[in-house]
Amino acid sequence: MQVTPATPAPAEAAPERDPVLARLFERFPECRPSTFRAADGMPTVIVPREQIVDVCRFLRDEPDLKFEFLCELTCVDWPERPERFELVYILHSYQLVKRVRLKVYTGGAQPTVPSLTGIWPMANWYEREVYDLFGVVFEGHPDLRRILMPEDWEGHPLRRDFPLGEEPVDYGLVRPAYNIHHDRGRIEKERRLRGVTRPVV
Amino acid sequence: MSMPGVLEYRAEGDTMVLNMGPQHPSTHGVLRLMLRLEGETVVAAEPDIGYLHTGIEKTCETRTYHQAIVLTDRIDYLAPISNNYAYVSAVEKLCGLTDRIPRRAEYLRVLLLELTRIASHLVWLGTHALDLGASSVFLYCFREREQILSIFELISGVRMMTSYLRVGGLCADVPEGFHEKVAEFVRIMPSRIDDYEALLTRNPIFRDRTVGVATISKEDAIAWGVTGPILRASGVKWDLRKNMPYSVYPEFDFEVPVGTHGDVYDRYLVRVQEMRESVKIVKQALEGLPEGDIRVRDPRYCLPKREEIHRSMESLIHHFKLVTEGFSPPPGEAQSAIESPRGEVGCYVVSDGTNKPRRVRFRAPSFANLQALPLMIEGRMVADVVAAIGSIDIVLGEIDR
Numbered sequence: 001m002q003v004t005p006a007t008p009a010p011a012e013a014a015p016e017r018d019p020v021l022a023r024l025f026e027r028f029p030e031c032r033p034s035t036f037r038a039a040d041g042m043p044t045v046i047v048p049r050e051q052i053v054d055v056c057r058f059l060r061d062e063p064d065l066k067f068e069f070l071c072e073l074t075c076v077d078w079p080e081r082p083e084r085f086e087l088v089y090i091l092h093s094y095q096l097v098k099r100v101r102l103k104v105y106t107g108g109a110q111p112t113v114p115s116l117t118g119i120w121p122m123a124n125w126y127e128r129e130v131y132d133l134f135g136v137v138f139e140g141h142p143d144l145r146r147i148l149m150p151e152d153w154e155g156h157p158l159r160r161d162f163p164l165g166e167e168p169v170d171y172g173l174v175r176p177a178y179n180i181h182h183d184r185g186r187i188e189k190e191r192r193l194r195g196v197t198r199p200v201v
Numbered sequence: 202m203s204m205p206g207v208l209e210y211r212a213e214g215d216t217m218v219l220n221m222g223p224q225h226p227s228t229h230g231v232l233r234l235m236l237r238l239e240g241e242t243v244v245a246a247e248p249d250i251g252y253l254h255t256g257i258e259k260t261c262e263t264r265t266y267h268q269a270i271v272l273t274d275r276i277d278y279l280a281p282i283s284n285n286y287a288y289v290s291a292v293e294k295l296c297g298l299t300d301r302i303p304r305r306a307e308y309l310r311v312l313l314l315e316l317t318r319i320a321s322h323l324v325w326l327g328t329h330a331l332d333l334g335a336s337s338v339f340l341y342c343f344r345e346r347e348q349i350l351s352i353f354e355l356i357s358g359v360r361m362m363t364s365y366l367r368v369g370g371l372c373a374d375v376p377e378g379f380h381e382k383v384a385e386f387v388r389i390m391p392s393r394i395d396d397y398e399a400l401l402t403r404n405p406i407f408r409d410r411t412v413g414v415a416t417i418s419k420e421d422a423i424a425w426g427v428t429g430p431i432l433r434a435s436g437v438k439w440d441l442r443k444n445m446p447y448s449v450y451p452e453f454d455f456e457v458p459v460g461t462h463g464d465v466y467d468r469y470l471v472r473v474q475e476m477r478e479s480v481k482i483v484k485q486a487l488e489g490l491p492e493g494d495i496r497v498r499d500p501r502y503c504l505p506k507r508e509e510i511h512r513s514m515e516s517l518i519h520h521f522k523l524v525t526e527g528f529s530p531p532p533g534e535a536q537s538a539i540e541s542p543r544g545e546v547g548c549y550v551v552s553d554g555t556n557k558p559r560r561v562r563f564r565a566p567s568f569a570n571l572q573a574l575p576l577m578i579e580g581r582m583v584a585d586v587v588a589a590i591g592s593i594d595i596v597l598g599e600i601d602r
Contacts, residue, residue, distance in 0.1 A: 038533065069426060076551050125568065149254065
């Protein structure tokens with residue numbers, strides 16, 4: 001098979017050249033560009049946790065930016081990092097036909113992030129979903145409770161350390177009662193010892 | 202018994218709480234809706250979701266990139282190929298394959314995406330009309346949908362959960378007879394849409410139930426993150442296929458229908474018009490279908506051709522490695538947003554450099570659209586609730602994932 005050379009991934013928008021990011025960094029100097037590879041070429045900014053509401057309000061209300069559609073609000077769990085939860089927001093501007101991705105980090109025993117429900121009413125269900133599946137608490141959310149899982153569910157399923165819930169299959173010494181095929185040889189030996197002549201089907 | 206939500210089963214003054222669902226024919230799945238009623242007027246409404254949560258995003262994290270494709274079908278089971286495409290194109294971005302997809306594969310993908318859109322809109326139209334008392338439309342719509350599903354069955358062997366797309370292209374080339382079948386469908390479909398319109402568009406009962414019902418303004422639609430035909434019915438001319446084009450959509454000639462009032466009737470008009478435009482795209486894609494490969498030739502990410510496996514040792518090894526351990530895109534993140542029949546499907550995939558995705562996230566359009574439902578129905582009659590739910594065309598599979 002002939003190998004065609006790989007095309008380079010779309011270059012990350014250089015932060016100083018991207019006009020939207022330039023405006024953002026000028027107004028909020030604590031924000032910094034993300035160094036994680038954005039394979040979709042979307043400008044990505046890491047925002048300090050306490051500034052996320054102000055940054056979003058700024059991006060939504062500036063007349064030449066108008067990022068008025070919050071098209072994504074989700075979370076990625078990196079348990080190996082000190083601040084394990086990475087909140088990902090994707091904002092869209094119908095006026096500029098452009099998207100930016102904002103990231104906020106949080107961690108600790110009780111991870112918290114300010115709520116965006118005051119800016120976009122639609123953030124309500126999205127934040128409830130992140131709370132439900134990751135256990136991140138959104139400060140100032142009017143109605144923070146589980147949305148997909150049952151109310152009495154324990155734990156937050158999309159955390160990386162939450163087990164998948166499959167039936168554990170023990171390939172060790174204990175014979176699994178529900179699947180004899182796992183230990184066929186031993187069963188046959190036992191049956192021979194007990195004097196059973198009919199082979200295991 | 203008190204409910205966890207804002208609404209409680211308690212009479213307050215002259216109001217009562219009515220529980221609609223989760224098993225109710227007009228909720229199109231397992232949606233539970235709590236309504237506080239004063240007489241027949243809805244004072245407050247609260248959707249309760251999660252009955253169909255299957256943990257698809259969690260399961261994706263434990264499968265290789267290729268294995269996760271079959272899970273994406275099950276998210277929106279009325280438009281499986283749209284979800285396939287959103288996922289596959291996000292992974293292609295991670296692997297740097299986006300610009301290398303063969304044109305034949307892209308044309309076939311667009312063709313299938315548009316057939317899916319028609320099939321999905323047909324289910325919507327049939328069930329929506331049935332909710333409003335027009336039962337013959339349902340039978341007509343399902344007749345044509347069956348024709349589309351038989352095309353899917355021809356190419357993939359499965360009627361609904363096709364999983365026909367692969368990272369880097371398609372699973373296989375289309376078989377003999379595909380061209381004729383699609384051409385036949387394209388030939389008859391416009392007159393069939395005329396038939397549906399003859400039954401509904403000027404039907405006084407249908408108009409009484411839909412005109413001016415469950416309106417949502419342009420500003421509210423944007424603030425609530427509503428996308429797709431509902432947003433367009435409210436007067437926002439926004440279609441990702443036109444405004445942020447992906448795949449080979451810029452090569453096709455089609456219009457984006459827009460409404461003005463943002464009511465149930467305008468959503469009906471927008472969707473019916475969209476079916477006509479989709480037929481146009483299918484026709485163009487079929488006529489301009491280029492010859493060539495259907496998958497990128499890149500043994501790092503894409504399965505080799507079947508014939509090559511039989512002939513070449515290297516291909517066999519590549520195939521074995523890709524099937525057993527999968528592939529590992531370089532660390533990074535990518536979002537891919539596409540226009541599904543219901544609105545914007547955004548698939549966000551994060552790679553940590555291993556052979557399994559760190560995170561697969563689906564932004565389901567129905568999730569945001571359903572959240573805006575109370576806005577549409579509060580202050581209206583109970584009977585309008587049924588029309589409103591039908592008009593936002595929810596699929597609980599993608600809401601609950």
